[in-house]
Amino acid sequence: MAWAGKILRVNLTAGTCTSEPLNMTWARQYLGQRGLATKYFVEEVDAKVDPLSADNKIIWATGPLTGTMASTGGRYSVITKGPLTGAIACSNSGGYWGAELKMAGWDMVIIEGKSAKPVYLSISDDKAELIDAAHLWGKTVWETEAILKKSLQDPLARVSSIGRAGENQVLYAAIVNDLHRAAGRSGVGAVAGSKLLKAIVVRGTKGVGNIKDPKAFMKVTAEKKKILHDHPVTGQGLPTYGTQVLMNVINETGSLPTRNHRDSQFEGASRIGAEAMAEKRPTDGKSQLVTNQACFGCTIACGRISKIDETHFSVVNKPEYWGASGGLEYEAAWALGAAPGISDLEALQYANLLCNEDGMDPISFGATVGAVFELYEMGVLSKEQVGIEAPFGSAEALCKLAEMTVKGEGFGVEIGQGSKRLTAKYGHPDLSMSVKGQEFPAYDARGIQGMGLTYATSNRGACHLRSYTVASEVLGIPVKTDPLTTDGKPELVKAFQDATAAFDSAGICVFTTFAWTTADLAPQVAAACGEEFTLENLTEIGERIWNMERDFNNRAGFTRKDDDLPKRLKTEPAKTGPAKGLVSGIDKMIPEYYAIRGWDEEGRLKPETRARLGL
Numbered sequence: 001m002a003w004a005g006k007i008l009r010v011n012l013t014a015g016t017c018t019s020e021p022l023n024m025t026w027a028r029q030y031l032g033q034r035g036l037a038t039k040y041f042v043e044e045v046d047a048k049v050d051p052l053s054a055d056n057k058i059i060w061a062t063g064p065l066t067g068t069m070a071s072t073g074g075r076y077s078v079i080t081k082g083p084l085t086g087a088i089a090c091s092n093s094g095g096y097w098g099a100e101l102k103m104a105g106w107d108m109v110i111i112e113g114k115s116a117k118p119v120y121l122s123i124s125d126d127k128a129e130l131i132d133a134a135h136l137w138g139k140t141v142w143e144t145e146a147i148l149k150k151s152l153q154d155p156l157a158r159v160s161s162i163g164r165a166g167e168n169q170v171l172y173a174a175i176v177n178d179l180h181r182a183a184g185r186s187g188v189g190a191v192a193g194s195k196l197l198k199a200i201v202v203r204g205t206k207g208v209g210n211i212k213d214p215k216a217f218m219k220v221t222a223e224k225k226k227i228l229h230d231h232p233v234t235g236q237g238l239p240t241y242g243t244q245v246l247m248n249v250i251n252e253t254g255s256l257p258t259r260n261h262r263d264s265q266f267e268g269a270s271r272i273g274a275e276a277m278a279e280k281r282p283t284d285g286k287s288q289l290v291t292n293q294a295c296f297g298c299t300i301a302c303g304r305i306s307k308i309d310e311t312h313f314s315v316v317n318k319p320e321y322w323g324a325s326g327g328l329e330y331e332a333a334w335a336l337g338a339a340p341g342i343s344d345l346e347a348l349q350y351a352n353l354l355c356n357e358d359g360m361d362p363i364s365f366g367a368t369v370g371a372v373f374e375l376y377e378m379g380v381l382s383k384e385q386v387g388i389e390a391p392f393g394s395a396e397a398l399c400k401l402a403e404m405t406v407k408g409e410g411f412g413v414e415i416g417q418g419s420k421r422l423t424a425k426y427g428h429p430d431l432s433m434s435v436k437g438q439e440f441p442a443y444d445a446r447g448i449q450g451m452g453l454t455y456a457t458s459n460r461g462a463c464h465l466r467s468y469t470v471a472s473e474v475l476g477i478p479v480k481t482d483p484l485t486t487d488g489k490p491e492l493v494k495a496f497q498d499a500t501a502a503f504d505s506a507g508i509c510v511f512t513t514f515a516w517t518t519a520d521l522a523p524q525v526a527a528a529c530g531e532e533f534t535l536e537n538l539t540e541i542g543e544r545i546w547n548m549e550r551d552f553n554n555r556a557g558f559t560r561k562d563d564d565l566p567k568r569l570k571t572e573p574a575k576t577g578p579a580k581g582l583v584s585g586i587d588k589m590i591p592e593y594y595a596i597r598g599w600d601e602e603g604r605l606k607p608e609t610r611a612r613l614g615l
Helices: 024-030 033-044 097-103 141-152 188-194 214-230 232-252 274-278 330-336 345-358 362-378 395-407 419-425 449-457 489-506 510-514 518-529 535-556 567-571 586-597 607-613
Strands: 006-011 016-021 058-062 076-081 088-093 108-112 119-124 127-132 158-161 175-177 181-183 197-203 289-293 303-306
Touching: 006 127, 016 127, 024 033, 024 535, 033 058, 033 076, 033 088, 033 108, 033 489, 033 535, 058 097, 058 188, 076 097, 076 181, 076 188, 088 175, 088 188, 088 535, 097 158, 097 197, 108 119, 141 158, 141 197, 141 345, 175 188, 188 197, 214 232, 214 518, 232 274, 232 289, 232 303, 232 330, 232 510, 274 289, 330 345, 330 362, 345 362, 345 395, 362 395, 362 419, 449 489, 449 586, 489 510, 489 518, 489 535, 489 586, 518 535, 535 607, 567 586
Parallel strands: 006 108, 119 197
Antiparallel strands: 006 016, 058 076, 058 108, 076 088, 088 181, 119 127, 158 175, 158 197, 175 181, 289 303
């Protein structure tokens, strides 16, 4: 069956840990991880709940392929109602924690209520208990992980925890495992912090041995690993350059949002991309990039391990940051670099280290800083208010504001509320480059039209990982489409959204979709879980998950008006590059997308859609 068949329910208010059998009917309808945990969540939590109240719940969940020999089978997701957006939140992470939970014999952990004091959850196979975490409160993720491993006297224990950003209710606080892998978006870390839950430490020794057809599973996973190995993106590009391979590519297409989306190309892109990370520095003759790194069971190894320049102003007196640690991914490098107009690679790495160390989403942070810099240049914000000169391009301001935000000090408290709340407070809400309150990732919707529709309709707010049409529109995977036209994009976005929901719920990495389609996923799930999981079945599961999330958001109060892009992208044409003169065609695409989805004109599920999907 591949599922462990068991969930752990933890009531923080009562201090109890209880084992429950997994609802297998739901498992076959929603698969696992994102889909199955969201099903539990929407059945148990009122859509109107305050995300930071004790009535909200938060779920750590694995998929049926998590912990198996399927390539990239180390994923887990954290599901809750997000405080940044007020929408459904599902944040996905790699590393080793997810596989460890599965090997301990659990499919998911449901956290409810609120503790009276800081606690952490300790799981060792079947044993689970809440333990006082007073000594961990106020500690960083890095400190927390070290302390817990030492106290357990087990270096193989895996820790998923929050840093000071989560404790201080930064609305885009992350949950971090393995030091620099993160469930990064939508503020899941703030929800954990509101419940006074510092960490979940898990040790599993059971393994994952309940595969439906082990011989068939071994055969098909080997075949699919070869596809990943032989593909130019998953076999060469990502292992060599990581996601940062995209920086110069996207800049050349005229789709790299720059200076809070005022521009769509960044003159400093070549200084903050993958090639720059591999170049030797004049100061010490070493490159920032040390090596690549893989998550559990991954044959791609796109992760970056980097070492900052010890002479850089940000760390010259801070030797604790001199060691090799998690390096820049493309989205972080863009958000900390092009979005605020900064081309100092070492400053970007320092801010990235702070986000890892204290559990903070670098995308929302960097994009919010971009909005702050624009407000500063407009004269709306002053040096006295911000605490430092804050023009576009200031590496010093980026580093200082990162320190202030993770610590909850000064103007960092306002930055920690995200760009939507900050720009509204200072009278310029149109300067928040966000959807549903969540900041955009690293693709300009004027130059990649499908991504504009992806952002506008994403159930968790602006997100590239819900429908990565960049694959088709820029890279030609699985087929090449024109990024500058809206034609066919509603169909493309829906197909990507449904497929991604299935991959997320299976427990494997979405990066496999550069080489695989759902037709490659289906036989792996079938061998692990049962013959019913065909291509058609998984496609329908993905569609069911997407509509379930949408329905929750509708009940939470989201309407047609929330499926929109900022005024800037609809009225200010791109100034340079292939998209010069273009704005987003979102208003044309939305009605077409709704019709294809089987929704009414207000974006609500039609009765026949609900009936067809069993919702």
